[in-house]
Amino acid sequence: MNRELLRRLPKVDEILNDPEVADQIASMPHEQAVDVVRSVLDEKRRAILSGEETSEDFVSHDRVMRDVTEHIIFSCRKSLRPVVNGTGVILHTNLGRAELSKKAKQAVAEVADRYSTLEYDPEAGHRGSRHTHVEGIIRKITGAEACMVVNNNAAATMIVLAAIGAGKEMIVSRGELVEIGGAFRIPDIMEQSGATLREVGTTNKTRLKDYENAITENTGALMKVHTSNYRVIGFTEDVPVEDLADLGRKRGLPVIYDLGGGLMVDLTDRGIDEPTVEYGMKSGADVILFSGDKLLGGPQAGIIIGKKKYIDRMKKHPLARILRVDKMTLAGLEATFEQYYDPEEAKRSIPVLRMLTRSKEDLTRDAERMRAKILERVPDAEVAVERSMGMIGGGTTPGILLEGAAAVLSSRKRSAAYIEEQLRLGDLPIIVRVHENRIVIDMRTVSEPEQDMIAEKLAEILA
Ligand SMILES: *Cc1c(COP(=O)(O)O)cnc(C)c1O
Numbered sequence: 001m002n003r004e005l006l007r008r009l010p011k012v013d014e015i016l017n018d019p020e021v022a023d024q025i026a027s028m029p030h031e032q033a034v035d036v037v038r039s040v041l042d043e044k045r046r047a048i049l050s051g052e053e054t055s056e057d058f059v060s061h062d063r064v065m066r067d068v069t070e071h072i073i074f075s076c077r078k079s080l081r082p083v084v085n086g087t088g089v090i091l092h093t094n095l096g097r098a099e100l101s102k103k104a105k106q107a108v109a110e111v112a113d114r115y116s117t118l119e120y121d122p123e124a125g126h127r128g129s130r131h132t133h134v135e136g137i138i139r140k141i142t143g144a145e146a147c148m149v150v151n152n153n154a155a156a157t158m159i160v161l162a163a164i165g166a167g168k169e170m171i172v173s174r175g176e177l178v179e180i181g182g183a184f185r186i187p188d189i190m191e192q193s194g195a196t197l198r199e200v201g202t203t204n205k206t207r208l209k210d211y212e213n214a215i216t217e218n219t220g221a222l223m224k225v226h227t228s229n230y231r232v233i234g235f236t237e238d239v240p241v242e243d244l245a246d247l248g249r250k251r252g253l254p255v256i257y258d259l260g261g262g263l264m265v266d267l268t269d270r271g272i273d274e275p276t277v278e279y280g281m282k283s284g285a286d287v288i289l290f291s292g293d294k295l296l297g298g299p300q301a302g303i304i305i306g307k308k309k310y311i312d313r314m315k316k317h318p319l320a321r322i323l324r325v326d327k328m329t330l331a332g333l334e335a336t337f338e339q340y341y342d343p344e345e346a347k348r349s350i351p352v353l354r355m356l357t358r359s360k361e362d363l364t365r366d367a368e369r370m371r372a373k374i375l376e377r378v379p380d381a382e383v384a385v386e387r388s389m390g391m392i393g394g395g396t397t398p399g400i401l402l403e404g405a406a407a408v409l410s411s412r413k414r415s416a417a418y419i420e421e422q423l424r425l426g427d428l429p430i431i432v433r434v435h436e437n438r439i440v441i442d443m444r445t446v447s448e449p450e451q452d453m454i455a456e457k458l459a460e461i462l463a
Pocket residue numbers: 152153154155157178180225226227228229258259260261290291292293301302395
């Protein structure tokens with residue numbers, strides 16, 4: 001029987017010449033198509049030989065063609081591809097953090113489309129610098145004397161420490177020795193940069209005197225790190241960056257401020273008390289650094305602003321070449337910063353800010369719309385509109401919950417775990433949470449066209 005089934009398996013060429021398969025593979029390299037067909041046949045042989053499969057249907061023409069077709073679709077999928085974020089977590093690190101604004105996306109696409117002025121000055125007709133494209137706009141918007149952009153804020157920390165602190169002591173509070181995730185820990189970066197960490201204070205309390213007493217002729221700078229992803233509460237004290245800046249000025253030492261998130265607009269009325277870039281600038285710190293793809297809402301980047309004499313040192317440092325950003329990043333960043341000329345407009349057009357500032361009422365209306373769209377296609381589903389507590393995410397604003405709304409679905413036909421799996425296995429994965437055997441679609445991170453995509457996919461799954 002086994003041998004008979006094996007014998008009946010179609011040959012590779014036979015499959016490749018099947019009109020339907022031929023159609024599907026027309027635009028893919030022949031070797032890739034052969035590979036896919038071979039792997040399907042290998043898998044079938046294995047299942048037959050192990051006795052797992054004994055039915056004739058397993059080797060039937062239709063079944064083999066169906067399996068091959070499925071595998072071709074799968075093998076044509078990009079590994080890095082868009083998803084629908086139904087989690088309500090705005091800066092979802094696993095899902096690519098900040099969604100770019102329309103203008104930023106357009107700028108990225110345009111610069112990717114052909115040659116660009118990356119290191120060319122068309123007015124002068126000779127070589128230009130890649131730093132200039134965003135420097136002007138960032139200086140204008142932030143009021144900084146100078147600016148530099150590197151790969152991410154971790155890279156920014158590294159180059160700032162290497163350029164200012166190598167061979168010297170950097171004074172940091174014990175309450176601010178942050179781990180951002182993975183291998184990024186302030187003490188480790190410090191070591192890599194060639195600077196020596198001089199810890200002061202305790203986990204919960206650090207006073208200005210602690211910094212003062214630690215200053216020696218070996219001190220390179222005073223550093224303040226925003227505790228982006230945790231809060232120390234209770235019996236605590238830390239030194240405001242303004243006071244540190246005063247001390248730095250008195251003692252002739254630069255003050256570095258790692259701001260983390262890069263929030264550019266004041267959101268205290270929304271209960272978000274993150275320090276803004278403007279606050280950092282006004283504090284008197286000499287060098288300020290922050291991420292491009294956290295609360296700023298742009299592409300992944302590390303932005304360093306501050307005194308020209310320090311920034312110039314970084315630009316000349318060998319790490320500058322290693323940590324430099326690509327043209328697409330610069331294009332996205334330039335377009336993102338341009339939108340901050342009008343902060344109110346930025347709140348509307350930069351997705352991170354727009355999602356952040358959406359009201360509970362607005363989101364409830366969206367959840368109701370989502371519910372109607374699902375019920376229209378799956379009348380026997382159970383869909384409720386419920387309050388949700390969202391997070392900003394991305395290692396920012398710990399403890400801050402954003403009140404919003406979710407469409408919460410369950411079906412008698414299928415378990416929530418099954419539906420969740422099917423939602424994420426499509427060409428366009430839809431990522432949702434499961435809570436108490438129900439599917440939770442948080443509306444804060446879902447656009448209107450995506451509502452329809454979710455409803456369509458649910459109809460397919462629950463058909
Ligand atoms: C997020 C963060 C970083 C790292 O930024 P990336 O852009 O993720 O590299 C560094 N410092 C602080 C305080 C942060 O919040």
